[in-house]
Amino acid sequence: MADGKRPFWMHQLVEYILGGALVAAGLQSHTPLVPAVMGGVIMVHAAITRGALSAFRVIDRKVHRAIDPFIIGTTLVAGLQPWISVANPTRLTIVAIAAVHFVVFVGSSFHERTKQPKRAVQPKPAVQPKHAVPVKPAVQPASGAAAPSGDRSTEIGRTAGRVVGSGVNVVRRLRPKDGA
Numbered sequence: 001m002a003d004g005k006r007p008f009w010m011h012q013l014v015e016y017i018l019g020g021a022l023v024a025a026g027l028q029s030h031t032p033l034v035p036a037v038m039g040g041v042i043m044v045h046a047a048i049t050r051g052a053l054s055a056f057r058v059i060d061r062k063v064h065r066a067i068d069p070f071i072i073g074t075t076l077v078a079g080l081q082p083w084i085s086v087a088n089p090t091r092l093t094i095v096a097i098a099a100v101h102f103v104v105f106v107g108s109s110f111h112e113r114t115k116q117p118k119r120a121v122q123p124k125p126a127v128q129p130k131h132a133v134p135v136k137p138a139v140q141p142a143s144g145a146a147a148p149s150g151d152r153s154t155e156i157g158r159t160a161g162r163v164v165g166s167g168v169n170v171v172r173r174l175r176p177k178d179g180a
Helices: 010-028 031-047 061-080 088-105 152-174
Strands: none
Touching: 010 031, 031 061, 031 088, 031 152, 061 088
16 A cells, blocks of 8 residues: 555455444434434445455445545434434544544555456476485375366365375275174
8 A cells, every 4th residue: 555545455354343333322322213224324334345354245345435535424414413303422432433434444444455467387397416316295186187277276275185085085985894
């Protein structure tokens, strides 16, 4: 982050926390409608935006950035409005959460990293000393096995799966049969 702003996943996390705090404030209040609705709106807004902590990934971060000031303003108006009865401590909580949400909005980065196309990684040939005995791999791929993808983590996962499968087969062969 060259601009010194917080990553978007932190923004989402704080929105979940603020929404949960508003819902909790509504549960503790004699007038729960306004804080509970605003908390739900904030949490749903965080959940539908594409990001690390997204639940549904419906809208882009740019759209989230455009909607955030509206939600912050609506939360502020909901805390200050005179039409629906809200207890004064709850009203203060709603306004404080709107202020915190504004500070988080200003300090957040909404930049999405563009994914680089994956390049095929060529494995480096192993250099063995002249006196070394060639070592066969512990697990030989089956004749119908997939060709190596070049992705190291995929290869490690496949190898681990094969090792575990071989170990299970060995244990099954060594175990006495019940019916014999």
